[in-house]
Amino acid sequence: MKILERRLKNGTRCYIIYKKGYVMKQAMFSVNFGAAEKGFVPGLAHFLEHKVFEQRNLNVFDAFSSRCADVNAFTNFNTTAYYFSCCDKFEENLKTLLDFTANPYFTDESVEREKGIIGEEIKMYDDDPWWQVYFNLIKAMYSENPVKNSIAGTIDDLGKINRDMLMDCYHKFYCGENSALVICGDIEPEKAFYLADDLITLKAGKKRMKIAPPADEIDKKLIDVNMEISKALFNIGFRENDFTVSPAHRLCTARILMDLIIGEGGELYGELYSKGILDRDFSMEYLLGSTFGGAIFSGISDNAFAVLDSIMKRINEIKQKGISNDDFERSVKKLRGLFLKGFNSIDGIVAAQTDYAFKDIEFADVYGKYMTVTRDDVLNRLSLFSEDNYAVSLVEP
């Protein structure tokens, strides 16, 4: 695998990842503008994502489909991304992607119609207990950070959005200096770069200033809602408090420590599973943002507080006794292996590179960290898991 990283003429960061022998070619164009943006109606970035597909004289879906390409988009905390995947006609598809994201055209009437579609999308998420438990956790973890905004907003928020607001945001955030293009597949990287550089028409625009994380605290220790489900879901999140170290360091050390606390190959998980407190649907992730972050444990349990209690006890045990070298080495080897496995999927590579693009992190940083991380690096991360630094989100029957 080779990676070429360079700026296009308008400032767009361009990453080309060469994967020999793959049929799929994928390109993702993204802007550093998502739901976690202060001073806007919640859901604006996501609404704009829907409308950017609309063009004066082109049906974007038909254009891609006629060349057998799939096109889609998503909005998360910091990013709005548009992408296609295809087997051939990559050049024409890339041109369509870069053209449509540079030239949206939509009317007041079409904005109103979109409210119906997005309203149904919001309702779909309202019925998804896993979605609810996760985003409630983020809300609970932060008092100030706009990461607590919901991605699509509420039905009330939709009512406030109009065409002018959308166009203003488009002009402000959709520019070279605030965007990235990731291309992956069996494509000659230099050739792909010159192609993209030739095709890009988006204006250069202004660079956004880096924002420091706002002074923040845990907003609520617990958010507990009821839904028509069979068993309670929980998310437990410890809020990141150290933005002085590199993102790769934050990510790798937190993941290793989480695995040492309650990884599936550890005693604690086995014990909670045998007692019926935890199920097999248990997972852990480190949420990596430039101004936010968190170690999140999620699963199904009738007794989430017993899980929390066990996690806190295990943390205290590590604080007192440390970790054995065998356990440490096994966790590092496991997480490094999982990281490397990710490179078997073009979708995975493109999504990860897009995510990293606006967070000043590279694949090589993460791999390098997994090769050099020490036991002390990991033990130093114990401060993340303190008593006054977590929130719990529950969805109960």
Add this chain to the structure above:
Amino acid sequence: MLEIYEINEGIRAYLLPADKFSVCCMSVLIKRRLSRDEVTMNALIPAVLRQGCEKYTGITDINRAADELDGGKVDIINMKKGGIQLMDFYFEVLDNGDNIKRAVDLTGEIMLRPLSENGGFKSEYVERAKTELKAAIKAMKDDKREYAKNRLISEMFSGESIGIYGDGYLEDIDRITPRKLFEHYRRIIGESEIYIIAVGSFDSKIKEYIRQFDIGGRKDSPGKESAAGSGKTGRIIEDMDVTQGKLCAGMRMDGDYFTLVCANEILGRSANSRLFTNIREKEGLCYYITTSVPRGMGAVILQAGISGKNLDKVMNLTAKELSEFRKVSDDEIKTAKDNIIKNYELTGDRPQSIMNLCLDGILWGGGYESGELVGSIKAVNNEDIRKTFADRGFETIYFLREAGNTDENS
């Protein structure tokens, strides 16, 4: 290049090496026909086996052994495909050092040498597995979209194998004893067809490793075919405290599978399908609307998230698209075929998709690899596609209706 060979009668290996991957994925599958008599036991067994075997006696020992394979994934999955139930002993590991041999051996230990006591499975593990299965069956309601689909299929294929819930039935669980379950496992492992599918980065040494799955020849004993069904038609409406109604409708189809795949692509599979264009984009009635043709089912399944007040409108618009289907243009068909072919070709980039395609080929014929399927799609006659939905409609409609919409459509 696909290599197929028989390890013993009824135990076949399907090897699909692809060195562009750095991982090796393998499934050892025990095939059963879905039957009401054994579905719950078959669903329970994976949850028992996962907790320990003779060599790795606890769940932590098994998980740790998997972790040590550079974060390998080792699992046992209960799977339903059409009217067939499969027990899938699956692993995925980086092709690094002796990971593959160790993963095959670990799978062999779990599958062939389970922990037993007093002539049965370890009772503690069976009890834990029962709790887990009960929770899984109850949790079927938690994913409303999937729940609506399961409910539709059970009603539409009521009395047939396809209509049986793949996770089994709550009322069966308490009757299962550790001994009865162990005997059942010994029986099915001794008589069922077994398929071993390996995909990804590996060399011919894998043939030595998998020889341990030669556990004696067997003739395919597919189990009893359920009696002809009494599938329900008409509307089934269930109320639930959800924000958005979940619609799932089914239309039984016989005839050529590949013709149906082409028709389905145009009707509702893609983002420029007729239903997506007219019901979502033009009318704004939903966020998702999609149709699918699951292998081994002989049906088109429609799914959409809509308001209860729009149910009639959505079904009428759908009926209109079906009745106008004979007017589908050659261009539309060409685009659809090209898209299907592309999607078949793309399966080659994902080990899991390659395995799925191969398994579909084993169970239902029509080819094991994308190349064969591409040929079948190219051969479909355009006129046959246009005729697919002539005088047809979705005969079974299941609707999970949201609260506050009881005044209409009842």
